[in-house]
Amino acid sequence: MRFNFYPTCPCSDKVWGLIAHRDPCMLTILQQDSVGGLQIQTNGQWLGVATVPFSLVVNVGDMLKAMSNGRFQSMLHRVVTNSSKQRLSMAYFCNTTSDAMIGVAPALITKDRPAEYRPFGYAEYSCMPFHPSDLTSIHEYRPHRLDSYKIMPTDSVSE
Template sequence: MELKRVQALAFSCLPTETIPEEFIWPETEQPAITTYKGPVVPKIPTIDMSEPNREKLVQAISEASQDWGIFQVVKHGIPGDLISRLQRAGREFFELPQEEKEAYAKIPGSRSIEGYGSMLQKDFNGKKGWVDHLFHKIWPPSSINHQFWPKNPPSYREVNEEYAGYMREVVDKLFGALSLGLGLEEHVLKEAVGGEELQYNLKINYYPPCPRPDLALGVVAHTDLSALTVLVPNEVPGLQVLKDGHWIDAEYIPNALIIHIGDQIEILSNGRYRSVLHRTTVDRNRERMSWPVFLEPPMDFVVGPLGQLVDEQNPPKFKSKKFRDYMFCKLNKLPQ
């Protein structure tokens, strides 16, 4: 079935109580059944990045990265107005006619992840996520291909370039704190994932209203390939993380950034920091959107457990390999 017909079928907003079979997940993964509803629901840690006591800030980030693999940051330095403009530009793009959005579609046969598309590829169990997306790089300049940056709305390029500038400052602070939390010098972790060649991959996830959000998922449970993921959500809840065997909803905090520890940081820390298992749910009446930036090494950059963190008592738990090879194995569900 061609892409447009599938999208029209999958993302129809018609008042119906049914969705196509390929979007209905097994009971073991359906949100209505598996979301934690206990009397006291644990909350993802929230960290104030303006904390003047550096040691206290480092400890909070380190503990959250070990215990949860995810945390939210407030007072991070990115203006609330800029976040609103970023969200507005992304929303306006997804409100365009389908033909206009497809002008930015991923190039057929390309190995690149950049471009507009739909997560309509089947998982190995034959199920699909209820989501559209736009993917492109925002840093470093040598990696940017403006072919995939929408020209409409006209503000799109300006706001994303401004956001990338602020994002770099936040990312440097996060890597510094994570390094110090491992007893390393401040620069170590960032350099270990590429330094100034670190790739900033922006993705806009668009989850249309779904008539049966109890049966569907936006994105199935996964950990991120990245070193870190820095995410801006909209006001519609949907991010869930697995904590102590339970799926926990992430609280919406206006203008907060949600920080995911990704696979590469888990590898570098030899398992001391953990890559968070997470998934997304959808809403019956509202559109959910998110703006994650995936911070990834260059493709041929080798990542492995840091020598400072391994010894006879703590042998390497992961193999060192090129990020390209790690990505290939993970996407194709091959042993690492």
């Protein structure tokens, strides 16, 4: 669990509260205050996540993306600062054990939808270089570390 405090920032258009990233865990459950600031990227655009009183935001992480064969997506997200209000949030990260093997659930592998990821160890994944923003510039992406485990069309996986 992590508590986050973002103070007011007079240069909120130039300072990130938390740079763009994808969560490496299974799920992140987030409780945020009414100030907002969480944004997700979709279709190349950053969209603010609405704050709803007494609600939780659930982010899918990379491990669930891999295990669901890409059916669930780990979204690129960030937190922006606010020039007039401080922000508080609490994040609970649902992780696997460090010795766990991650792989696509067998029931989600079909002839029409083969496995997208090869099995890998969580410890191996967590030791890979991490580019927090997955960005080399504002608009250009670095390869995401989960992509290292993608199966290429010429690869084969035994079911």
